[in-house]
Amino acid sequence: xxxxxxxxxxxxxxxxxxxxxxxxxxxxxxxxxxxxxxxxxxxxxxxxxxxxxxxxxxxxxxxxxxxxxxxxxxxxxxxxxxxxxxxxxxxxxxxxxxxxxxxxxxxxxxxxxxxxxxxxxxxxxxxxxxxxxxxxxxxxxxxxxxxxxxxxxxxxxxxxxxxxxxxxxxxxxxxxxxxxxxxxxxxxxxxxxxxxxxxxxxxxxxxxxxxxxxxxxxxxxxxxxxxxxxxxxxxxxxxxxxxxxxxxxxxxxxxxxxxxxxxxxxxxxxxxxxxxxxxxxxxxxxxxxxxxxxxxxxxxxxxxxxxxxxxxxxxxxxxxxxxxxxxxxxxxxxxxxxxxxxxxxxxxxxxxxxxxxxxxxxxxxxxxxxxxxxxxxxxxxxxxxxxxxx
Amino acid sequence: xxxxxxxxxxxxxxxxxxxxxxxxxxxxxxxxxxxxxxxxxxxxxxxxxxxxxxxxxxxxxxxxxxxxxxxxxxxxxxxxxxxxxxxxxxxxxxxxxxxxxxxxxxxxxxxxxxxxxxxxxxxxxxxxxxxxxxxxxxxxxxxxxxxxxxxxxxxxxxxxxxxxxxxxxxxxxxxxxxxxxxxxxxxxxxxxxxxxxxxxxxxxxxxxxxxxxxxxxxxxxxxxxxxxxxxxxxxxxxxxxxxxxxxxxxxxxxxxxxxxxxxxx
Numbered sequence: 001x002x003x004x005x006x007x008x009x010x011x012x013x014x015x016x017x018x019x020x021x022x023x024x025x026x027x028x029x030x031x032x033x034x035x036x037x038x039x040x041x042x043x044x045x046x047x048x049x050x051x052x053x054x055x056x057x058x059x060x061x062x063x064x065x066x067x068x069x070x071x072x073x074x075x076x077x078x079x080x081x082x083x084x085x086x087x088x089x090x091x092x093x094x095x096x097x098x099x100x101x102x103x104x105x106x107x108x109x110x111x112x113x114x115x116x117x118x119x120x121x122x123x124x125x126x127x128x129x130x131x132x133x134x135x136x137x138x139x140x141x142x143x144x145x146x147x148x149x150x151x152x153x154x155x156x157x158x159x160x161x162x163x164x165x166x167x168x169x170x171x172x173x174x175x176x177x178x179x180x181x182x183x184x185x186x187x188x189x190x191x192x193x194x195x196x197x198x199x200x201x202x203x204x205x206x207x208x209x210x211x212x213x214x215x216x217x218x219x220x221x222x223x224x225x226x227x228x229x230x231x232x233x234x235x236x237x238x239x240x241x242x243x244x245x246x247x248x249x250x251x252x253x254x255x256x257x258x259x260x261x262x263x264x265x266x267x268x269x270x271x272x273x274x275x276x277x278x279x280x281x282x283x284x285x286x287x288x289x290x291x292x293x294x295x296x297x298x299x300x301x302x303x304x305x306x307x308x309x310x311x312x313x314x315x316x317x318x319x320x321x322x323x324x325x326x327x328x329x330x331x332x333x334x335x336x337x338x339x340x341x342x343x344x345x346x347x348x349x350x351x352x353x354x355x356x357x358x359x360x361x362x363x364x365x366x367x368x369x370x371x372x373x374x375x376x377x378x379x380x381x382x383x384x385x386x387x388x389x390x
Numbered sequence: 391x392x393x394x395x396x397x398x399x400x401x402x403x404x405x406x407x408x409x410x411x412x413x414x415x416x417x418x419x420x421x422x423x424x425x426x427x428x429x430x431x432x433x434x435x436x437x438x439x440x441x442x443x444x445x446x447x448x449x450x451x452x453x454x455x456x457x458x459x460x461x462x463x464x465x466x467x468x469x470x471x472x473x474x475x476x477x478x479x480x481x482x483x484x485x486x487x488x489x490x491x492x493x494x495x496x497x498x499x500x501x502x503x504x505x506x507x508x509x510x511x512x513x514x515x516x517x518x519x520x521x522x523x524x525x526x527x528x529x530x531x532x533x534x535x536x537x538x539x540x541x542x543x544x545x546x547x548x549x550x551x552x553x554x555x556x557x558x559x560x561x562x563x564x565x566x567x568x569x570x571x572x573x574x575x576x577x578x579x580x581x582x583x584x585x586x587x588x589x590x591x592x593x594x595x596x597x598x599x600x601x602x603x604x605x606x607x608x609x610x611x612x613x614x615x616x617x618x619x620x621x622x623x624x625x626x627x628x629x630x631x632x633x634x635x636x637x638x639x640x641x642x643x644x645x646x647x648x649x650x651x652x653x654x655x
Contacts, residue, residue, distance in 0.1 A: 053608060055604065055607070055608060078610050078612070081607075081608055081609070081610050082610055086608045088601075088605065088608075092556055093598070093601040093602070093605055094605045095552070096549070096552060096602060096605060096606060096609075097548060097552060097615075098527065098528045098531065098548050098551045098552050099528045102548070106606075106609055106611075106615070107609045107610055109614045109615075110609065110610045110611050110612040110613075110614050111610055111612075112612070112614075136528065137401070138397070138401060138526070138528055138551075138555075139552070140552075140555035140556070140559075141398060141401065154609065155609070158609070158610065
């Protein structure tokens with residue numbers, strides 16, 4: 001496993017004239033992990049998160065970054081905050097400047113980058129967050145989801161190693177939440193460690209590599225999601241609920257279904273469990289193909305033509321750039337979130353689909369399908385757009 | 391937010407992409423031309439040109455523009471009326487001395503002066519509205535920087551700009567909550583509720599300030615704030631339009647000098 005990036009050793013914290021919010025917590029995060037801190041309101045999630053970038057200094061115990069104890073002098077804090085990007089729950093409180101460009105440039109400017117570099121960092125961050133073209137908009141005219149993206153771009157412009165999100169999806173509509181979680185996945189795929197705090201178990205369960213259940217300033221359980229959420233006693237202690245998929249798999253197991261060791265974390269996993277039952281799979285004898293199209297590389301008008309030649313192909317888009325491309329080309333999108341799983345499900349029914357994507361996400365699709373093939377033994381063909389013309 | 395703020399209108403105006411300097415030059419030169427004019431015709435023509443630019447080029451909704459224009463126009467009309475009554479002159483049309491020290495009269499000269507002032511106000515107002523409706527505040531920050539304004543002033547005004555909308559939203563929400571719970575049902579209640587609104591707004595702004603400091607700290611604040619986005623160079627077309635406006639305006643000012651509403655022999 002990769003190296004430890006952030007670690008806490010028996011930390012405690014009491015608010016001035018207040019209650020003890022953190023009561024002796026130890027944990028560590030590895031590089032490239034996706035961590036969810038899950039707990040009810042008032043469990044100390046936000047307090048704990050603020051220790052990751054030195055906004056709060058624990059009363060006792062040690063926080064370590066890169067295996068070195070955090071220091072709280074001005075210079076060290078600056079360095080720490082560059083490496084640990086923090087996105088607040090309320091983007092209104094995080095956005096400082098009067099225009100999107102100026103806000104995203106805030107961090108790089110204060111880090112003393114020369115102007116050309118600032119410009120480059122801002123352009124990259126905005127593109128990443130799907131905000132290209134928003135440079136001169138004032139933040140108060142943006143929607144909640146867009147504001148959130150501005151806040152994220154502001155942090156990304158400093159190119160941090162660890163990204164900390166306090167309640168990332170609060171105040172967003174369901175499709176906005178899905179978009180945001182996809183962005184977090186994309187960032188994680190680029191090697192960033194992503195930590196979120198949430199009380200939404202349905203959100204944390206399929207997303208996280210590891211879950212830390214927190215209640216009343218203490219860690220109740222720290223484990224992979226199906227174990228952490230699988231024990232009703234822990235879940236009850238943390239004032240949470242068992243994720244629906246997990247509950248369903250427990251009920252199916254009681255009815256004699258064979259549940260694999262790795263518990264189902266998506267509808268796709270669940271379908272496989274149900275289809276692997278004695279009545280036999282109801283999938284199509286020959287799986288459909290999934291075509292992956294990188295919108296950065298592909299010729300956009302060709303996509304529409306390609307689709308026209310193949311009626312019945314469903315289109316899904318992953319990431320903002322892909323969605324923008326689909327909107328520009330007026331392609332009707334069938335899937336806008338959970339795209340890979342939905343396309344595999346479709347392929348199992350013998351139907352074809354096209355996934356529009358951008359940048360490094362292409363690799364992720366191949367990885368995900370390969371993992372599915374390995375686990376299920378069903379072959380799903382993935383083609384790259386433009387490479388396999390018939 | 392559902393209602394349109396002046397700033398929102400400016401953010402979306404059709405001349406947004408035109409260089410800020412050209413627009414500022416047009417606005418200020420229009421004011422100067424109105425002040426230099428000695429006849430009432432020139433300010434009216436300048437006002438008409440600017441109104442045309444606002445409505446046709448900047449594509450501002452005519453109703454919004456009319457609303458913005460009418461409000462100060464009432465004040466201007468009132469002032470013109472006072473000028474007409476008290477400035478006096480040789481060709482008296484009507485006069486009245488209600489008190490020993492107060493002489494009210496309407497004369498040919500006073501009507502000319504009053505009308506001239508009114509026209510100047512209309513011209514100046516069009517120029518100010520042109521600036522306000524075509525240059526959003528965010529573009530003015532760049533101008534302030536170029537004009538060598540101290541950084542502290544610019545940084546502060548940028549923070550104020552950002553927080554105003556946030557606080558406005560908060561105040562509106564608190565106000566709504568108060569209205570929903572009948573906070574303004576009577577005079578006494580209104581005073582009490584308004585006091586609570588002020589208190590809550592104060593606490594909200596205090597909180598926002600606290601958060602601002604924290605947010606800036608979390609993003610490595612090191613005393614640098616104002617970094618400005620790209621500036622748009624003045625295009626040939628906009629420069630040509632500006633020069634045309636200046637030449638035509640000056641010509642009108644010279645050609646119509648001394649023209650009065652009523653002939654004075």
